[in-house]
Amino acid sequence: MTYSDEMLMAYVDRELDAATSAAIDAAIARDPELAARVERQRKLAQAVHAAYEPILDEPMPKRLLDAASSSTPPVVTTPARRRWAWFEWSAMAASIALGVAIGALWPDRGSPGVVGEMVAERGQLLARGLLAHALADQLASTQKPGSPVRIGMTFVSKSGEYCRTFAVERSSTAGLACADSTGWRIDVLAPATPSDKAPEYRTAAGELPPAVLRSIEERMQGSSLDAAAEKAAQQRGWRR
């Protein structure tokens, strides 16, 4: 009996039933050429496995540990909150001077944590006030020119949340917020790109800082929502 490479591969991978496997054992004992073919298959499989083995011993990046095990104390109100992804800031191009951005957004240092339209809570930045209302209610398709908050695009993120880009006129900031069970969590925030055009002439994409654009690329699953889908999502309260 001759054995195909596929059969020998399954033999090496211990995928054959006991009878077939025993038959090959016996054939190997009689046939040195077959034994050599099996040995080649076995060596290849072992070499593939060995090539990736050292990865198990590499130090585990903190961001993965953080993602899997919440290192913050248990939160009373909600399930699994992602902490504000500082590492993403640092990984993003050096073009964003975080200190400058936050400094500019933090006009009143006497009341830390409150930044007008946002509040910092347990390491996350959450939308409040005008921004929270705009994220919840405002549709990109129907918003009026000159609204204090402008909504850009809406999409579903890879982790299954609705996310929307926004620009706040008053603080000249733009960012990306995603809906979780407690409201709108601001994942990315950056100084708005200065534009010499009047607000109503800026395109939705043109006004977004590169950091925000990059975060969209990283997070978006599929394409952005069209006007009808945006409206439907809004009517469902941004739950999926």
Added chain:
Amino acid sequence: MTPEEQQFRAELVDLLPRLRRFGRAITRHREDADDLVQAAVERALLRRGQLEPGTKMLSWMFKIMNNAWIDEVRSRARREKLFAPEESGAQVGTSPMDAHLNALAMRKAIDQLNDEQRIAVGLVLVEGLPYKEAAEVLGVPIGTVTSRLARAREQLQVLLAESPDARRMQSAR
């Protein structure tokens, strides 16, 4: 955090090294692999309720990673259409750096397999899943896994034999 969630997270932490290893096999890059693991962990936490009792968590995570990677490959294909000039020419040379059939040369050979073959190799040869489990992760029949693996191995034999160092080793014998 409920005790169930705590337990779930603890299991996730235990699986991280293997998720990273599988991620490296399928994405070919450390950073991409870690991004993929992170995205999969986040998805898993959101969809914890969808893990059916009796399903192995490891297989379930591989499935999430596989799906996330397919999404990513598609969106990159879209992007590369837009940014093709920047990407071209960035291909790294493929000649193995070491005279042995070492880990690096092997990984480079595996990197050259197509996505389907590489993922099958990642599940079965790197992670040691039985064909049946690999088929479940991929949502394909067992026969498909078997033939992808067989083609991948043939291809690897060819790639490894073709590599300049392997030739040198042969002629030195």
